[in-house]
Amino acid sequence: MTSVVSVDSLCVAYRSGGREVPVVREVSLEVAPGRTLALVGESGSGKSTVAATLLGHLRHGSRVTGGRVHVDGRDVFALPARELRQLRGGTVAMVAQNAGQALTPTMRIGRQIAEAGGEMPVVDLLDQVRLPRPAELARRYPHELSGGQQQRVAIAMAIAARPKVLVLDEPTTGLDVITQRGVLDLIAALRDELGLAAVLVSHDLGVVAHLADEVCVLNAGRVVEAAATRRLFTAPQDPYTKRLLASVPRLDDPGLAVVNEAGERTVRARAAVPDGAPVAVAASDVTVDYGSARAVHGVSFAVRRGEVLALVGESGSGKSTLAWTLAGLRTPSGGTMSHEAGDLGRPAPKRPLALRRRVQLVFQNADTSLNPRRSVGDAVSRPLRFFGTATGRTDADEQARRLISDVRLDPALADRLPAQLSGGQRQRIGIARALAGEPDVLIADEITTALDVSVQAEVLRLLDDLRRERDLACLFISHDLAVVRGVADRVVVLRRGVVVEEGPTEAVFGAPGHPYTRRLMAAALEPDPDAPGLPEDTPEWVDAAGTDGIWTDLGDGHRVRHWQPVNTPVAEGVS
Amino acid sequence: MLSFTLRRLASAVGTLFLSSVLVFLAVQALPGDVATQILGKDATPDAVAALRQQLGLDRPAWERYVDWIKGALHGDFGTSLVSGKGVGGEVAQYLGNSALIAFVTVLFAVTGSLVLGVLAGLYRDRWPDHLISTVSLVGMSVPEFVVATVLVLCFSVALPWFPAVVLYGPEAGVGQLLPAVWLPALALAVVMAAYIVRMARTSVIDVMAGEFVTTARLKGLSTWRIVTRHALPSALLPTLHVIALNVAWLAGGVAVVENVFNYPGIGKLMLSSVQNRDLPVIQAIALVSAVIYVVCNLAADLGAMALNPRLRTRGRTR
Numbered sequence: 001m002t003s004v005v006s007v008d009s010l011c012v013a014y015r016s017g018g019r020e021v022p023v024v025r026e027v028s029l030e031v032a033p034g035r036t037l038a039l040v041g042e043s044g045s046g047k048s049t050v051a052a053t054l055l056g057h058l059r060h061g062s063r064v065t066g067g068r069v070h071v072d073g074r075d076v077f078a079l080p081a082r083e084l085r086q087l088r089g090g091t092v093a094m095v096a097q098n099a100g101q102a103l104t105p106t107m108r109i110g111r112q113i114a115e116a117g118g119e120m121p122v123v124d125l126l127d128q129v130r131l132p133r134p135a136e137l138a139r140r141y142p143h144e145l146s147g148g149q150q151q152r153v154a155i156a157m158a159i160a161a162r163p164k165v166l167v168l169d170e171p172t173t174g175l176d177v178i179t180q181r182g183v184l185d186l187i188a189a190l191r192d193e194l195g196l197a198a199v200l201v202s203h204d205l206g207v208v209a210h211l212a213d214e215v216c217v218l219n220a221g222r223v224v225e226a227a228a229t230r231r232l233f234t235a236p237q238d239p240y241t242k243r244l245l246a247s248v249p250r251l252d253d254p255g256l257a258v259v260n261e262a263g264e265r266t267v268r269a270r271a272a273v274p275d276g277a278p279v280a281v282a283a284s285d286v287t288v289d290y291g292s293a294r295a296v297h298g299v300s301f302a303v304r305r306g307e308v309l310a311l312v313g314e315s316g317s318g319k320s321t322l323a324w325t326l327a328g329l330r331t332p333s334g335g336t337m338s339h340e341a342g343d344l345g346r347p348a349p350k351r352p353l354a355l356r357r358r359v360q361l362v363f364q365n366a367d368t369s370l371n372p373r374r375s376v377g378d379a380v381s382r383p384l385r386f387f388g389t390a391t392g393r394t395d396a397d398e399q400a401r402r403l404i405s406d407v408r409l410d411p412a413l414a415d416r417l418p419a420q421l422s423g424g425q426r427q428r429i430g431i432a433r434a435l436a437g438e439p440d441v442l443i444a445d446e447i448t449t450a451l452d453v454s455v456q457a458e459v460l461r462l463l464d465d466l467r468r469e470r471d472l473a474c475l476f477i478s479h480d481l482a483v484v485r486g487v488a489d490r491v492v493v494l495r496r497g498v499v500v501e502e503g504p505t506e507a508v509f510g511a512p513g514h515p516y517t518r519r520l521m522a523a524a525l526e527p528d529p530d531a532p533g534l535p536e537d538t539p540e541w542v543d544a545a546g547t548d549g550i551w552t553d554l555g556d557g558h559r560v561r562h563w564q565p566v567n568t569p570v571a572e573g574v575s
Numbered sequence: 576m577l578s579f580t581l582r583r584l585a586s587a588v589g590t591l592f593l594s595s596v597l598v599f600l601a602v603q604a605l606p607g608d609v610a611t612q613i614l615g616k617d618a619t620p621d622a623v624a625a626l627r628q629q630l631g632l633d634r635p636a637w638e639r640y641v642d643w644i645k646g647a648l649h650g651d652f653g654t655s656l657v658s659g660k661g662v663g664g665e666v667a668q669y670l671g672n673s674a675l676i677a678f679v680t681v682l683f684a685v686t687g688s689l690v691l692g693v694l695a696g697l698y699r700d701r702w703p704d705h706l707i708s709t710v711s712l713v714g715m716s717v718p719e720f721v722v723a724t725v726l727v728l729c730f731s732v733a734l735p736w737f738p739a740v741v742l743y744g745p746e747a748g749v750g751q752l753l754p755a756v757w758l759p760a761l762a763l764a765v766v767m768a769a770y771i772v773r774m775a776r777t778s779v780i781d782v783m784a785g786e787f788v789t790t791a792r793l794k795g796l797s798t799w800r801i802v803t804r805h806a807l808p809s810a811l812l813p814t815l816h817v818i819a820l821n822v823a824w825l826a827g828g829v830a831v832v833e834n835v836f837n838y839p840g841i842g843k844l845m846l847s848s849v850q851n852r853d854l855p856v857i858q859a860i861a862l863v864s865a866v867i868y869v870v871c872n873l874a875a876d877l878g879a880m881a882l883n884p885r886l887r888t889r890g891r892t893r
Contacts, residue, residue, distance in 0.1 A: 055793050057789070057792070057793055060784070084795075085795040085796070085797065086795060087795070088792070088793050088794060088795035089793070089794045089795035089796075090795060093793075093794075094790070094793045096786060096789070096790050096793075097786075098786060101785065101786040101787060102786045102787055102789075102790040103787055103790070104787040104790075104791065104804075104805045104809075105787070105809060105883075105884065105885070106805075106808035106809055106882065106883070106884055107804065107805065107808075115791075115794065115796060115800075115804075116794045116795075117794075117795070141884040141885075141888060143884070143885050143888075144888060154790075157790075157794065
């Protein structure tokens with residue numbers, strides 16, 4: 001079969017300060033009809049640039065410096081403007097990364113889809129992407145939809161004119177595991193239904209393993225390895241591919257994976273929490289409201305010194321709200337939170353200095369939580385002086401450098417501005433800044449979500465080292481179950497502000513008791529095309545916590561909230 | 576949507592009330608009152624006191640405020656100290672003449688500058704952008720009376736197309752004033768357009784760099800459709816408020832230019848009343864300016880609501 005997409009030693013460069021910086025170097029690839037090719041790589045690998053060239057699109061300031069892109073037999077960059085427009089949408093369509101921003105905010109969804117051309121009525125298209133009440137939905141504006149619905153609309157728009165090639169640029173990044181699973185299943189179904197060739201751009205190897213037939217691994221604009229998916233995942237040849245694959249945390253890792261240069265992975269056993277470790281923070285029956293909406297509903301937990309407690313759940317589960325409340329950025333509307341240095345129920349400005357110093361938060365986005373006009377050394381030395389840990393300017397600078405080297409960075413970076421550091425380096429500075437107060441409680445709010453897998457592995461390793469060295473009590477918030485599996489000693493699963501299951505990591509992952517936990521795990525994608533995955537045997541259920549108790553105790557602190565299958569009213573709870 | 580409109584209307588009324596109080600208080604705080612103005616410097620204290628009583632100036636300030644605002648709501652702003660005629664009618668006559676200039680100015684400035692601003696934004700960093708941006712910068716930096724003088728030199732002195740000054744009084748009709756409107760309107764439009772052009776350019780560039788514009792482009796839509804349907808509604812939002820502020824600014828900007836052309840408009844009336852210390856007229860003009868500001872901003876907010884579905888659909892359940 002001849003290929004519908006063929007890229008032949010493509011080179012792309014952009015101009016920066018009078019110099020041409022190559023972003024894509026001699027990339028060649030072919031995609032046959034009905035097949036899916038994945039472009040995999042870390043940020044800056046040029047994978048999105050290559051994908052966009054299939055539609056004849058280049059970022060402002062970039063240009064093709066060599067090679068050719070053929071789609072459906074036509075040379076994309078040689079097409080006159082009118083034919084290029086017909087190619088876009090008609091022959092190749094794109095589903096962009098962030099549907100929330102890719103849809104025009106001032107235009108109704110129905111019109112945006114209709115505009116994409118094609119014979120299909122809008123309502124049928126919306127129906128085809130499995131959206132409920134399509135006629136009504138077509139009259140909505142994008143902001144009235146959830147993230148998953150927006151992504152489905154973007155897909156409907158892409159398939160409207162029945163293209164031959166679908167380009168998917170990180171189609172599920174930013175979606176929850178369960179929503180992501182739904183969107184991926186939809187993409188796979190449509191691809192098979194319509195016989196589309198697909199080019200999938202992703203940094204998530206789980207997504208790639210799930211969807212792609214072939215994989216192209218890009219590093220710094222160059223293809224380092226191209227192979228059939230199964231071959232690539234089972235027997236990677238290139239050391240970079242090996243490292244990339246090994247860096248991905250797995251759901252069955254009993255601890256943190258450590259990857260060496262050659263890409264061999266060893267799993268480091270989790271540090272045992274000493275038996276008599278004192279409780280650092282205890283929350284009891286905490287409730288947080290946003291106006292009339294209840295975000296967190298009667299949550300209790302305790303974290304001991306040297307222990308990592310993970311809060312997991314989808315967005316809207318209240319996990320970040322809980323973290324922010326603990327850090328004093330929101331006020332709880334009920335319950336108590338205590339630390340030996342004082343009451344954590346009060347907002348941060350009203351907490352005594354000693355308490356504020358000892359409970360610190362690391363933000364999700366290090367790029368936006370650091371002042372872009374101050375050197376990172378400044379960012380770290382500021383809390384040192386504020387909390388009185390350092391006596392003077394020189395002492396603070398010296399201690400800041402020590403902290404920067406404690407997070408495994410070169411202290412010489414202290415004079416740089418945040419923009420001059422990489423994402424992983426910035427997140428380390430975020431951690432160093434939190435450590436400046438010498439806290440005993442560290443709250444890590446999705447700190448690795450925005451990072452590439454290899455960088456994520458390093459930051460997780462650092463966090464694990466620090467809790468050993470400093471005996472930290474760590475509250476780790478994440479939606480990524482595989483990450484949680486590697487670092488957390490205990491897990492609390494939240495759904496809509498309510499704890500549905502909690503217990504030691506091994507127990508919860510080994511035998512999830514609540515259908516919601518099982519559904520989360522079944523939706524998580526492993527970087528292995530042969531991964532069996534947990535069977536999706538989750539029954540429809542309703543909460544059954546009532547007067548006869550709330551919890552089913554499975555021993556060793558593992559407990560599951562009462563629930564019952566929806567169809568059988570008298571069930572005895574946990575199956 | 577309705578509640579937003581109502582709230583916005585209520586705040587407009589509140590703003591107007593506060594500004595009427597401020598205007599009244601500011602005039603009260605001026606040294607000397609209407610009685611001393613009428614009688615002049617050499618009047619005996621007895622005569623002044625008698626006139627104050629006759630005019631009701633000896634009553635408490637709040638009573639006089641209530642009287643004034645009651646009259647104002649019915650279009651009665653008192654009597655001019657200079658002409659002896661009703662202030663309301665006089666202000667309305669001059670205001671009408673100014674409105675003629677303002678209308679022409681707004682028409683040219685807003686449409687012209689939006690087109691230029693959008694063009695500059697679309698041709699970012701190419702010659703149309705450089706040309707438009709440079710010209711608008713010049714327009715912004717040169718004061719309006721200089722622009723007006725240059726225009727007179729070009730189009731009335733060198734090329735005698737338009738009259739340099741107006742020879743009619745305030746009671747002139749539209750037909751008589753129309754030939755004289757163009758130069759002042761052009762002078763004002765140049766200054767006003769500069770701000771709108773820059774704002775429109777910036778927001779068009781912002782929006783055109785947005786992901787949804789890229790998506791529209793990759794859908795294979797024509798540039799015209801992308802600009803008019805996808806980009807402009809979002810790009811106009813921030814521009815709308817700049818337009819509103821500039822239209823409101825006209826109320827003041829018109830004063831200088833009207834004096835250059837001797838045009839019988841509100842600006843001219845304002846200047847002469849200040850020179851003659853005609854307090855009732857000044858008070859009325861100040862209040863009218865406040866009304867213009869509030870109405871312009873109200874219009875911008877309601878316009879923004881019409882353009883922004885997020886505001887329009889607020890309160891609708893998901």
